[in-house]
Amino acid sequence: MHIPDGFLDPKISIGLFAAAAAVLTVCAVKVKEAVTALKPVRALATTAGDFAGGVRRVLTSDGERTIYKMGMVAALVFAAQMFNFPISQGTSGHLIGGVFASVVLGPFAGAIVISVVLAVQSLFFADGGLLALGANIINMSVVAAIGCYYIYALLKKISPEWIAISIAAWMSVVLASLMCAFEIGFSGTIALPVVTLAMIKVHMVIGIAEALITIVLVNIFRSMSEGDVQKR
Amino acid sequence: MKRLFLISVLIAVLAAFFASANPDGLDFVGEKLGFSDKGIERTAPMTDYHIGSLPRGEVSTAVAGTAGVLITLSIFWLVAFLLKKESKGAKKSLVFLLVASLFIPVPAFAARPLVTDDFGTVDPGKYEFEAGYNAITPKTAGQTIPGIVSQIKRGISSSFDMGLEMPYTMAAPSGFGDAVIHAKLKLKEIGDGEGLSFRADLKLSNGDAVQGLGSGFLDYGGLFIFSKNLSGVRAHFNAGYAVIGDVLNSCDDDAFIYGAAFEKDIVDGVNVGAEYTGVSCRIRNSGNIQLAGRWQALENVRFDAGYSIGLTDLSNNIATFGLTAEF
Structure with missing residues (x-):
């Protein structure tokens, strides 16, 4: 679902880029707060002899582990997104991984992870446009990772976790494709109702695979990273 | 893990x-x-x-x-x-550099009349206005295209400024071309006017592409600028990369941009400079050598003139004169 450059009107692209930058800034602040702790810092004695003290954010050891975990999730999502699986009518689909990332890391770290994957794909592999990167971040990390995390959190209260994950994962693909269709439709590239219907139809099928893969990945990741924590 | x-x-x-x-x-x-x-x-x-x-x-x-x-x-x-x-x-600058390098832009005018940019940024709260008249003669076609380029920059903080550059072509068809937005950040200051900066540029697509005034595409790029004083001669080195939106551009691809400039005060208020600037891309390598002079007429107004010689068939000869004002 990586939009290349040229599908979107430049004005829409820039607007989405700004929106993506704003959301990611908030995410970065939240994650930084989570991985650091305020630590009083005693500066050098001033000429008057008293201490000019202050506080500074310092990376905690748990925080450091969280960042390495984010890297691991990003690597898994990057690899999994390469794996296009065939679906009907000569079409294929691939994982978005937004729900996987936000379920194991939380919505803010999850969104950053997916955005980094999208940036690497665009910059190093020409997969997805450069100007369209903002749109792709909005679709796959803001809508799919942040938005659908809250669907998962809501469903988890009333149903077993695997059901919550499956429904949130399926919704993430459908909602991201809906957003993608709106962006292309409003850019005037193609009539909005036509592209919306076509996108939703295909992605309702792809979403089923997203749900299955997400459950497997969440289980693999939890068992392996928790085993790792216990060893320490 | x-x-x-x-x-x-x-x-x-x-x-x-x-x-x-x-x-x-x-x-x-x-x-x-x-x-x-x-x-x-x-x-x-x-x-x-x-x-x-x-x-x-x-x-x-x-x-x-x-x-x-x-x-x-x-x-x-x-x-x-x-x-x-x-x-x-x-320092936090390393973190910023990492993020900025992900979203890199198209160098154009810097300290008039040189194209090579220098390390410095406009003082916070101050404006710098540049305007110049250019006569551009492409080496393949004999006809000279006159134009005016203006830029306004504002200092946001002691190490960051932003600018808007607006070109206007006077040949038929005449009109405004694609505007460029610049943002320059000092990364490391090593002395008075010496250090490393990074400039991000975004070329808009406001120019009328049908009339040939704009490319109709967005370009963006990033430029590293290093300035150093070499025993009385100020040297500036630029290296950057531009991502060009128009795939059918004269480069057939994105472009590397580089430049080196040297300037020296000869008498009080007058300085001369020489620079080499180049663009390198898939099907084109072009270079220009410019000789220029500047005269600080008032405390905050400077006049300048320069002549740039194109070194390859695809480059242009450019005669320019203009002024820079700070307020």
């Missing part, structure tokens, strides 16, 4: 051999509804998950995929490393 890394690599390698080659959901819809041809083909270091020096195929994709896994991982390692350094009180 090590096992998870191996699983990622395994998935990437398996994907290279077994992933479906069918178009994905969006590509399929694009083909079915006939808008897929609007997508702009881009090149990148590993376009389409393929390593250029290997024969196209599964092995090449497996290597590219593994490289991608390592790149994504190392970004987070780097963030952890930088945060650890920052915890110990290191």
